[in-house]
Amino acid sequence: MQEEKDSSTSWRTGSACPSTIRNSCGLIALLHAVANGEPRRHVTPGSDLAALLERADPLPPAERARSLQYSKGLESVYMDAAQMGDTEAPEAEDNVDLHFVAFVRGSDGTLWEMDGRRKGPLARGVLAPDEDVLSANALEMGVRRFLKAEIEGGNQDMRFSLICLGPGLD
Template sequence: MSTTVDPSAPKRKRFIPLENNPEVMSSLLHKLGLSPSLQFHDVFSIDDPDLLAFVPRPAHALLLVFPVSEKYEKFRHEEDSSKPEYEGSGEGEPVVWYKQTIGNACGLIGLLHGVSNGPAKAYIQGGSDLDRLVKSAVELKPKERAELLETTDALETAHQAAAATGDTAAPAAEDSVDLHYVCFVKSEKNGHLWEMDGRRKGPLDRGALGADEDVLSPQALELGVRAFLKRESEAGGGDLRFSLIVLAESLD
């Protein structure tokens, strides 16, 4: 069966996928205007307290990177089916959420979720491209926020520069990549853990955290990463490859 494509239809913007690499992620955000006093760090284990102790705390945002499976897609569609499309905006919303409309940009969306919410916002340098972007985004509805990301030249330039670095050759923008990024943040508005994924209908409230708990606390991991791993495992084994990077104080 063939499909006729309207040549006049607008093409979806696509980016070169980002490598899952803390240095690449950090350099992108620093170029946009995040203070160098914050950077991303690998999390090598959530079960070994000794390895977890190497990660600076508090942890401001946690990025989960995983291969998209049929089980995950089924769960995503089922959970979203009863939810309305998110239309939040302004200072009253508990978190700033970005809808992903740029192909292969889930890594970038995850980074923006990490610095637009929680304590990390205080590390955005005033007058920077990132500062202007986040301040503009807060007042917009999700559709307009997505359009803002698509038309911000500084964002695309920084992304292209970061995608060209790393330890492996970057795929082409037209390539399909099976890895997906989800960001977990703690809202400074209500103290809850939020799952931030631009492919969903909106931000997902995963539950309350204590005042002294961050996104790597046992409760946050139970509500977020462990819940994800449990679902994938119980659904039939599947591919449980995943990695974690966290935004926290720089070690330099």
């Protein structure tokens, strides 16, 4: 199953947002992960993030991207986070040959590949009710398929990080 769809529907139904902010694909991937499926239920009502998602949720893709691009609150949090840690943040104008993709389980069980470079999300298959994005089936439909396609496409530089939003282990 590889259905790429226009992301004109709500984030809550497996929709994506194009990445229009330079070098922000990690932020967009995290927003995709938080805005879709189970993680959305854990966004604190009334928080800045909840307000941002609620404003962007009903918008068509281009307007959704603009609402993020011109959000002063998001810009402030993004700039603060970019200055944290040990790695020097690239300048906004720098060409960075790295990219983030999010795999999220929609509320209907569909595993979505969210890539801000595409016109919309890709439906990778439907997960069983007891499966999450780290189940063997989801990894095969998502991350492993993605890595295999990258290698077969000639990408010999397989640097990547994996972030999972899930329950605590304690």
